[in-house]
Amino acid sequence: MGRTVLLLWSLGPMLWQLYSSLRPTQALTGVGSGWTLDHYRQLLSAEPPFGHYLVNTALVGSSSTLLTLALAIPCAYGLSRLGQRPARQISLVVAAAAAFPAVLLFLALLEVARDWQLANNLLALSLPYAGLCLPLAVLLLRAAFREIPLELEEAALIDGLNLWQRLRWVLLPLIAPALASTALLVFIFCWNEYPIALTWLSRQELLTLAPAIARIAGSSVYTIPYGAFAAATVLGGAPMILLLLLFQRQIISGLTQGAIKG
Amino acid sequence: MRWRLWLLIAPALALLLALFIAPLLHYLWLSGHAQSVVTGLEPRPVGAQQWLRLLNDGRFWQDAGQTLRFAVCSVGLELILGLAMALLLHQPIRGRAAIRTITLLPWALPTTVMALGWRWIFNDPYGPINQVLQALGLQPVGFLANPALTWLALVWADTWKTTPFVALLLLAGLQTIPEDLYDAARLEGATRWQCLWRITLPLLVPYLLIALLFRLAQALGVFDLIQVLSGGGPAGSTESLALYAYLNAMRFLDFGYSATITLGSFVLLVLLGGIGAVLWRWRPLAGEWR
Amino acid sequence: MPASFADATAPLVERFNKSQSRIQLSVSRGPLDTDAVSDLAISSLLLGSSPYDLLLMDVTWTPKYAAAGWLEPLEQWLGSGALDDLAPGAELGNAFDGHLWRLPLVADMGLLYWRTDLMPEPPQTPEELVAISQQLQRAGKVRWGYVWQGRQYEGLSCVVVELLQGAGGRWLDQGQPQLNSAAARNVSRWLRDLVILGITPPSVANMTEADALQTFETGDAAFMRNWPYAWAELNRPGSKLAGKVGITTMVGAVGVPHAATQGSWGFSLLSGSGHQSAAIEVLRFLTSAETQTELNRRWGYTPTRLSVFTDPALIAENPVLPELQRALAASVLRPLTPIYAQLSDLLSREFNAVITGEIKADPGMEQLQSNSERLILSSGARG
Numbered sequence: 001m002g003r004t005v006l007l008l009w010s011l012g013p014m015l016w017q018l019y020s021s022l023r024p025t026q027a028l029t030g031v032g033s034g035w036t037l038d039h040y041r042q043l044l045s046a047e048p049p050f051g052h053y054l055v056n057t058a059l060v061g062s063s064s065t066l067l068t069l070a071l072a073i074p075c076a077y078g079l080s081r082l083g084q085r086p087a088r089q090i091s092l093v094v095a096a097a098a099a100f101p102a103v104l105l106f107l108a109l110l111e112v113a114r115d116w117q118l119a120n121n122l123l124a125l126s127l128p129y130a131g132l133c134l135p136l137a138v139l140l141l142r143a144a145f146r147e148i149p150l151e152l153e154e155a156a157l158i159d160g161l162n163l164w165q166r167l168r169w170v171l172l173p174l175i176a177p178a179l180a181s182t183a184l185l186v187f188i189f190c191w192n193e194y195p196i197a198l199t200w201l202s203r204q205e206l207l208t209l210a211p212a213i214a215r216i217a218g219s220s221v222y223t224i225p226y227g228a229f230a231a232a233t234v235l236g237g238a239p240m241i242l243l244l245l246l247f248q249r250q251i252i253s254g255l256t257q258g259a260i261k262g
Numbered sequence: 263m264r265w266r267l268w269l270l271i272a273p274a275l276a277l278l279l280a281l282f283i284a285p286l287l288h289y290l291w292l293s294g295h296a297q298s299v300v301t302g303l304e305p306r307p308v309g310a311q312q313w314l315r316l317l318n319d320g321r322f323w324q325d326a327g328q329t330l331r332f333a334v335c336s337v338g339l340e341l342i343l344g345l346a347m348a349l350l351l352h353q354p355i356r357g358r359a360a361i362r363t364i365t366l367l368p369w370a371l372p373t374t375v376m377a378l379g380w381r382w383i384f385n386d387p388y389g390p391i392n393q394v395l396q397a398l399g400l401q402p403v404g405f406l407a408n409p410a411l412t413w414l415a416l417v418w419a420d421t422w423k424t425t426p427f428v429a430l431l432l433l434a435g436l437q438t439i440p441e442d443l444y445d446a447a448r449l450e451g452a453t454r455w456q457c458l459w460r461i462t463l464p465l466l467v468p469y470l471l472i473a474l475l476f477r478l479a480q481a482l483g484v485f486d487l488i489q490v491l492s493g494g495g496p497a498g499s500t501e502s503l504a505l506y507a508y509l510n511a512m513r514f515l516d517f518g519y520s521a522t523i524t525l526g527s528f529v530l531l532v533l534l535g536g537i538g539a540v541l542w543r544w545r546p547l548a549g550e551w552r
Numbered sequence: 553m554p555a556s557f558a559d560a561t562a563p564l565v566e567r568f569n570k571s572q573s574r575i576q577l578s579v580s581r582g583p584l585d586t587d588a589v590s591d592l593a594i595s596s597l598l599l600g601s602s603p604y605d606l607l608l609m610d611v612t613w614t615p616k617y618a619a620a621g622w623l624e625p626l627e628q629w630l631g632s633g634a635l636d637d638l639a640p641g642a643e644l645g646n647a648f649d650g651h652l653w654r655l656p657l658v659a660d661m662g663l664l665y666w667r668t669d670l671m672p673e674p675p676q677t678p679e680e681l682v683a684i685s686q687q688l689q690r691a692g693k694v695r696w697g698y699v700w701q702g703r704q705y706e707g708l709s710c711v712v713v714e715l716l717q718g719a720g721g722r723w724l725d726q727g728q729p730q731l732n733s734a735a736a737r738n739v740s741r742w743l744r745d746l747v748i749l750g751i752t753p754p755s756v757a758n759m760t761e762a763d764a765l766q767t768f769e770t771g772d773a774a775f776m777r778n779w780p781y782a783w784a785e786l787n788r789p790g791s792k793l794a795g796k797v798g799i800t801t802m803v804g805a806v807g808v809p810h811a812a813t814q815g816s817w818g819f820s821l822l823s824g825s826g827h828q829s830a831a832i833e834v835l836r837f838l839t840s841a842e843t844q845t846e847l848n849r850r851w852g853y854t855p856t857r858l859s860v861f862t863d864p865a866l867i868a869e870n871p872v873l874p875e876l877q878r879a880l881a882a883s884v885l886r887p888l889t890p891i892y893a894q895l896s897d898l899l900s901r902e903f904n905a906v907i908t909g910e911i912k913a914d915p916g917m918e919q920l921q922s923n924s925e926r927l928i929l930s931s932g933a934r935g
Contacts (some may be wrong), residue, residue: 002350003361010365013422016390019377047581075274078267090271097278099535101474101483104506104524106284110598119599131281134274134475164268192372194486195508202596203603204580210374214474214490215583215592226385229378233371240370248363252433298617299890299933315930386755388766407702407757409910438562496757501741512594513587514894515620516931 013236021230039231043216048205050235055211058239060122060208061190064129067185067231068137069179071130076141077167091142098135100212104194110199128196140185140254144178145171181254183233184247191240286528292521312522321498321506326530329502332413333481336420340477341470343421344428349458351429352436362433369426376512377490380419381406396441409499412492416500420487426474434463435469482531499551503527553608554589555581556781557657557817560851561838573831584704586610597622597822605825609654611645611816611885612706612892618653621889623822625651629832636815641880642856644814647719648888654818655839659876660852661883662802665768665786667777669796670694676810678715678742681775685751688774696878698749698880699764700777702743704904705738707760709896710813711777712903715739715809717884718804724887731899732917740906757908767792777802779815780876782841794916798902799839799872800878814883816856841921848873854880891931898923900902 026034043050079087109128124221148171156170194210201207207215209235214231216225244251264542293312295305312361316322351362368376383389385406392402405415439462447457485504488494494509510520553561558581565577580603582589590613596602597620609617613934619624626634634652635643649753666674670688675681701707707732716723721735730736746752753767761778765785768776771792776782786797801810816898819835837843844855845866854859854876861877887895904919905911911919 002346003355005334006347006350006365009359009422010368011428013376013379013383014367014381017376020379020382040352047698070569071274074270082267082271082489090275093275094278095475097282100282101477101479101504101531103485104507104528105281107286107507107517107524108288108521110511110595111288114600116337127277128281131277132406134278138274138311188370189394194372194374195504198591199512199595200599202592202599206584210372211484212379213372214374216488226378226382229382233375233379236375239370241367243369244366246364248359249367251366251428252362252437298931299616303620311930346677386753387756402755404755405759407755407908409760409905483745493703493705495901495904496908497704497910498901499910509897512591512598513897514891515594515616516894 013232015232017233019230020226021234022228025225025227039227039237042228043231043235050232051123052205052214052238053207053209054239057191057209058123060125060129061187063123064125064133064190065186067126067130067181068133069183072134072137072141072182073167073172073179075132076132076138077145077171079138079142080145084161087142091139094135094138098139102132105196106199109196115198120206122201122206122208125197125200125208128200129186129190129193131195133189137186139163140178141175144254148174150199175251177237178253179254180247180250181252184243184251187243268491286443286525289521289528292518293525295518297517298519303517305516305518308518312518313526315519315520316526321501322503324498325501326502326527328413328500329482329484329504329527330534331476332417332420332484332502335475336417336424337477337481339417340425340428341473344432344473345466345470347425347429348436349434349462351433356545362419366426368423369430371423373423373486376423376489377419377487380415382492384415404421406492407496409434409497413500416484416487416491416536419491420484422479423487428477431469431473435466438516441464449450461528484535553579553582553584554590554817555583557608558582558855560847561843563842564838564846567836570684575833577834580604586620588892591649597824600823600824601864602822604822605827605831606819607822608817608824609702611654611814611818612896614653614820614891615648615888615890617820618651619649622823623653624823624825624828625653626655626821626832627652627684628656628889630822630836637857637859639856639858639861639877639880639912641814641883642816644883644887645816646818647886653818655835656816656818657839657857657882658780658817659883660815660817660854661876661879662710662777662815663780663782663799663879664802665778665782667694667774667793667796668798670774674798674800675775675803677806680805682746682751685774686749689751694772694774696753696767696773698746698775698777699752699759699767699773699914700756701759701761701764702752702756702904703758703760703763704900705760706896708900710815711743712739712899713813713884713886714802714811715742715804715928718802720805720806720808720818723895724889727889727928729895729921730926731920731924736920737913737917740917743903744909745904747865747909757904774879779854780854783872787841799875801878801882810882812864812883814881814885816878856880868916890925894927894931895924898927 021039022035022037024034024038079090113119142150153166154168156166161169192210194214198207198211201211213229213236216228216232292305293308294309296308296312296505297303297305347365349363352360355361374435383391386392386404386407387396387402396402403411405411443461444457452460483504484502485508488500488502488505489508492500494505507520507523507527510516510523558579561579563639569577577854582592591677593607594794596604619696630652634655638656640655642659644657646652664674664933669683670693675684681698688694689697702710713723716735718738721733721737722730732888747754747756751820764776765782767773769786771791783799785791787794803810804810819838821831821835823829841857841859844857844860845863847853848855848866848870849859860866861873861912867873884891889895901917902923906916
């Protein structure tokens with residue numbers, strides 16, 4: 001019973017989108033019938049083609065994820081080895097940053113983009129994205145580091161491994177599940193981010209998925225392109241669905257390992 | 263050894279400070295200036311004028327109320343539904359992995375993408391909900407044309423999308439609770455309800471708090487969903503503070519006032535956080551859960 | 553430029569690029585929605601690295617963009633006679649503050665679409681429109697009487713402007729808002745009454761042009777307010793309403809000339825452009841009589857040049873042209889001011905509140921009046 005309700009609730013709206021994306025525009029208002037792939041064809045043959053946005057988004061997502069991890073891993077490690085008091089205080093600052101609605105930043109970021117010539121640069125977009133994802137990443141990874149017994153690291157120290165070697169060969173493998181789930185969370189965030197992409201990117205060929213879809217124009221001026229929107233939903237959602245299917249187990253086990261208590 | 267640890271922390275902290283503190287200082291400066299089409303987009307100092315304008319701007323306060331209403335309702339719903347979802351997903355049911363994945367899907371879809379989908383789902387009279395209503399012989403409902411309903415439609419759409427995130431966090435929490443606790447309770451004759459109330463919930467509190475913190479922050483900054491789904495209408499009944507600030511900057515080109523709105527929202531947010539913290543420490547409420 | 557124009561001009565652009573080798577013109581296909589195009593253009597201009605030379609702009613953007621310093625005056629390039637060939641009505645809204653900023657590509661004005669198969673003559677006054685609607689609805693001929701744009705957005709402001717003018721009122725007079733006038737109260741009350749009387753569906757409060765066309769096209773309504781583009785769609789082969797639709801200007805009070813809100817699109821030269829003289833050449837080509845003839849023939853866009861309106865060959869092909877010219881001559885502008893976007897935001901918000909019954913017409917208009925006055929005061933702009 002609970003299962004059925006859950007599935008209906010989660011899948012219903014998505015299935016409706018799938019259905020809409022396969023129906024001719026006229027059929028959506030009750031005139032005409034039949035099935036069509038036109039909406040997909042139209043998206044894939046548009047200028048630039050829809051795949052372009054997917055590539056852009058994947059690029060931003062990957063670079064932001066890497067940057068976030070590169071900053072968060074040392075920070076989380078440092079915090080987990082620092083004394084109780086300073087670590088607590090810094091964690092509090094980080095948590096406060098997490099509670100800061102990111103959308104408040106867009107106006108300032110617009111000026112940053114203009115003054116430092118960062119606009120329309122997909123890699124530069126990783127900077128604010130990494131910053132916004134840092135709090136969550138640091139909190140998750142710090143908890144994972146704390147789970148590792150200190151003796152393990154001390155043993156490695158006695159074996160003469162330096163900090164980098166210890167991280168690379170001993171610590172990171174141990175927190176791999178937490179790393180994987182953090183990376184996925186960051187990636188999903190970048191995939192979905194809208195306000196900053198909206199202000200930083202103005203060239204059509206550089207748009208990421210979220211602003212691109214909000215700007216999709218249909219095949220005809222006369223109708224609201226619900227079919228095209230729906231097809232875009234399906235195409236834009238598919239990669240995420242695939243990722244989840246592949247990594248669902250890791251996400252949950254990673255979060256558990258993280259045991260993210262304050 | 264100590265300073266090396268600080269060195270490791272520094273880059274991340276620097277980025278956080280640059281990203282969160284610098285903008286606030288910039289807004290503070292900008293809110294003392296007029297920078298709009300009237301000034302040819304050049305900043306011109308105007309003292310406290312923008313702040314007076316903000317205090318007297320009924321729309322700002324209305325939007326603040328609406329934002330809070332939206333955030334409280336959707337986050338509250340998400341916590342309740344998310345808990346139910348997590349409990350369900352935690353049980354050893356058949357096809358659990360598949361069901362977990364499917365449940366998580368809504369959260370992975372971009373907000374703007376699904377917002378367009380919702381606009382179509384709520385369409386009057388051609389959307390699926392109204393098709394069903396009409397098939398049942400009822401009048402279609404103008405979900406997006408009625409100020410009393412549109413914000414609920416937004417809460418609905420937001421809950422649909424983010425409940426999985428809450429459920430995920432709580433599910434991770436559930437997995438840290440040792441099974442023997444339940445076994446022991448059952449031996450003493452505790453009902454399932456008592457188990458939930460006495461064991462599960464108290465142990466989940468840290469996770470509930472984390473979920474609350476993250477979700478509340480996002481919900482109070484709600485922007486994309488509203489911009490795409492309702493555009494702030496009808497009759498301004500769904501405009502959020504973030505949307506108002508965005509309109510002032512990007513449509514009206516009034517940057518001074520946009521910065522003032524943003525900073526004003528931030529002040530309200532800090533006040534809200536302060537009230538929350540006080541309530542949390544207040545004895546009668548604190549109870550045994552802490 | 554918006555997607556629709558990008559598609560329509562694509563063959564012309566291709567021909568232009570083939571005709572010479574110095575200038576390579578490329579068109580960026582923007583979104584469909586006017587507000588979204590504006591957001592895109594503004595963010596690219598704010599970021600300071602705008603890749604564009606020419607911008608296709610809605611008539612209401614001109615003063616804002618000019619005041620922001622983003623546009624280049626055109627009179628030095630085109631001379632003072634640039635507007636000579638424009639049909640009456642089309643010359644409006646291109647100049648602001650003593651400079652010419654824009655040359656129109658297509659004209660656009662609010663029209664009342666009516667069903668020729670349901671009535672012999674279109675209504676002239678609001679009362680007639682209500683009477684005909686109710687009669688048709690009672691007879692079961694149509695489900696709804698009149699559909700229009702009531703969503704809280706620019707389209708609602710357009711609906712209001714022509715009704716207000718037709719009722720003898722004004723939005724601004726000498727820079728001062730006139731929105732608590734009897735005319736404004738009547739207009740807002742009438743719009744609300746349309747919903748109460750069941751002539752307009754309650755969903756009008758979320759209706760855009762496309763939604764209204766959707767309802768009208770299925771034969772569910774007797775009247776629709778829309779722009780000229782809908783004509784081609786309604787008369788396309790296979791349309792349920794082909795040959796059954798007429799156009800006229802919006803209803804108005806007895807003795808007051810009918811009005812049509814002007815919504816033309818035109819090209820402006822960006823001051824940041826690195827290829828200004830080439831851009832002017834393109835601008836000349838795209839606004840030429842030849843281009844406009846082609847756009848009208850193939851896509852039904854309304855021209856702005858007198859020589860195109862009076863071209864007998866084109867009239868033979870497109871008999872509705874003289875009607876469009878009449879509507880253009882009756883067109884009224886929305887206020888020309890850099891803070892138009894704010895004024896319009898206030899107006900559409902308040903009218904939307906009246907339409908949904910959130911507030912009564914009279915207090916609503918009082919509130920709109922005082923909000924508009926305060927905006928003009930606090931922004932320090934002339935209205």
